[in-house]
Amino acid sequence: MPKNQSNNPLDQLPPLHLPDPISFWPPAIGWWVLAVLLVLTVIFFVYYFIKRKHKNRLKKAAVCELDLLWQSYKKDNDAEKYVVAANRLLKQFVLQQYPHKNFHTLSGDQWLIGLAELSPKSNFNPDSAAILLTIYEKEHDYVGNDVQALHALIAQWFKGLRITSC
DSSP: OOOGGGGGGGGGOOOOOOOOOOOOOOOOOOHHHHHHHHHHHHHHHHHHHHHHHHHHHHHHHHHHHHHHHHHHHHHOOOHHHHHHHHHHHHHHHHHHHHHOGGGGGTTTTHHHHHHHOTTTTTTOOOTTTTTGGGGGSSOOOOOOOHHHHHHHHHHHHHHOOOOOOO
């Protein structure tokens, strides 16, 4: 039997047919899920930071308004005007900052307790802020030290206020 290499059965096989190279598009379903989660996470953080920045902007504007009221008081020395304006500023700020809470229904001591609960780090309490309630009395003699203490108390209340997003 002569050895003939052309009779090798492997030579009769057709050449290897390689599959097409793997393309990067379209990605597998896992990559789509990951992309959607990433986009949703980015949207959430953008929304959160915009909301937080807006809330901090309200706080900064209120603090600036308080400083303007204080400058006006130092110029005019009208304590009643300052106390009324400071109380109005607090009400406006709280109603804008916390619309989901029922601060619009509070008055008197309940109003002061509500303010104290919003800023637990400050020394704001109904006794120290009682001068805010004197605007409802017919006549009240304001002492300069009371107004100065009230201003310091409100400024401290704003500093101790922790801004939360909805």
